[in-house]
Amino acid sequence: xxxxxxxxxxxxxxxxxxxxxxxxxxxxxxxxxxxxxxxxxxxxxxxxxxxxxxxxxxxxxxxxxxxxxxxxxxxxxxxxxxxxxxxxxxxxxxxxxxxxxxxxxx
Amino acid sequence: xxxxxxxxxxxxxxxxxxxxxxxxxxxxxxxxxxxxxxxxxxxxxxxxxxxxxxxxxxxxxxxxxxxxxxxxxxxxxxxxxxxxxxxxxxxxxxxxxxxxxxxxxxxxxxxxxxxxxxxxxxxxxxxxxxxxxxxxxxxxxxxxxxxxxxxxxxxxxxxxxxxxxxxxxxxxxxxxxxxxxxxxxxxxxxxxxxxxxxxxxxxxxxxxxxxxxxxxxxxxxxxxxxxxxxxxxxxxxxxxxxxxxxxxxxxxxxxxxxxxxxxxxxxxxxxx
Numbered sequence: 001x002x003x004x005x006x007x008x009x010x011x012x013x014x015x016x017x018x019x020x021x022x023x024x025x026x027x028x029x030x031x032x033x034x035x036x037x038x039x040x041x042x043x044x045x046x047x048x049x050x051x052x053x054x055x056x057x058x059x060x061x062x063x064x065x066x067x068x069x070x071x072x073x074x075x076x077x078x079x080x081x082x083x084x085x086x087x088x089x090x091x092x093x094x095x096x097x098x099x100x101x102x103x104x105x106x
Numbered sequence: 107x108x109x110x111x112x113x114x115x116x117x118x119x120x121x122x123x124x125x126x127x128x129x130x131x132x133x134x135x136x137x138x139x140x141x142x143x144x145x146x147x148x149x150x151x152x153x154x155x156x157x158x159x160x161x162x163x164x165x166x167x168x169x170x171x172x173x174x175x176x177x178x179x180x181x182x183x184x185x186x187x188x189x190x191x192x193x194x195x196x197x198x199x200x201x202x203x204x205x206x207x208x209x210x211x212x213x214x215x216x217x218x219x220x221x222x223x224x225x226x227x228x229x230x231x232x233x234x235x236x237x238x239x240x241x242x243x244x245x246x247x248x249x250x251x252x253x254x255x256x257x258x259x260x261x262x263x264x265x266x267x268x269x270x271x272x273x274x275x276x277x278x279x280x281x282x283x284x285x286x287x288x289x290x291x292x293x294x295x296x297x298x299x300x301x302x303x304x305x306x307x308x309x310x311x312x313x314x315x316x317x318x319x320x321x322x323x324x325x326x327x328x329x330x331x332x333x334x335x336x337x338x339x340x341x342x343x344x345x346x347x348x349x350x351x352x353x354x355x356x357x358x359x360x361x362x363x364x365x366x367x368x369x370x371x372x373x374x375x376x377x378x
């Protein structure tokens with residue numbers, strides 16, 4: 001009886017742990033969003049407003065994108081591929097708008 | 107000896123003629139249901155599967171361009187993403203929606219790829235890995251296109267009007283993938299003057315484009331120049347698939363539909 005309880009307890013601990021080892025799916029719930037992804041969402045959710053930002057705000061967003069890149073490089077192959085492209089698009093837009101504003105000043 | 111010389115002379119004449127004919131094969135204009143079709147074969151044939159046939163029309167009625175090309179991360183050039191079955195099984199790319207769980211329009215979407223391969227799975231594989239198989243797209247497209255406003259070229263459909271009339275509702279947000287964004291501040295439309303005299307000006311509508319694409323899909327990947335007038339656009343470049351030609355001639359209405367871009371009314375001479 002004791003060994004059955006022990007076996008059951010091990011299973012209860014081990015199964016969720018093993019499940020956590022797999023790469024999270026794209027549709028993971030809001031509670032298990034990783035820190036890098038929260039930062040990514042925060043930085044790249046502002047692309048709509050890129051034209052309204054000052055040069056300083058744009059520079060700060062570009063720096064945040066640069067800080068995210070090494071974290072994304074550490075992800076599994078699929079997520080790395082997906083999020084590096086998304087980051088490139090997001091950073092690219094901020095850089096584009098910044099250059100546009102700086103050229104307008106001249 | 108004479109025969110050999112004659113044969114050699116005949117070959118010398120015929121072979122270049124044949125090869126030049128090959129080089130001059132006229133590209134067939136795609137039929138409406140084929141327009142926007144992309145064939146993906148980065149890994150399919152290496153895995154003993156037929157290449158994937160992706161029809162844009164099946165998806166663009168349901169999702170904005172941005173959902174797939176920004177939020178999900180599909181590249182703008184066929185084959186450039188390098189999607190593989192593992193990516194789909196992890197729930198990315200096609201597997202973002204095609205996961206056997208997501209429900210759309212009351213239907214559960216089939217799972218894109220799986221490790222098992224029963225007879226049922228094989229049929230599922232062939233829904234996408236269908237290159238070279240008998241085409242069912244024609245009948246599906248005719249059914250789909252019946253209710254939509256018509257146009258002359260491409261798919262033969264006016265997608266913009268279809269959305270304005272509320273016939274299609276392309277979603278711009280996929281839970282778990284898209285980022286919540288504020289609604290877009292629409293940039294003003296502007297006119298571009300063509301080099302060719304007598305050709306009407308192009309009215310570029312930011313509104314039409316940003317509603318489906320957002321900003322980062324076009325800038326800076328497709329349109330690099332930051333200041334108007336710095337990049338010299340040409341129809342040659344556009345026909346080669348640059349700038350507007352990235353989408354217009356592949357998925358969006360083709361370049362043969364001149365007056366949809368060159369749309370500024372011409373002023374009659376002598377009126378003042």
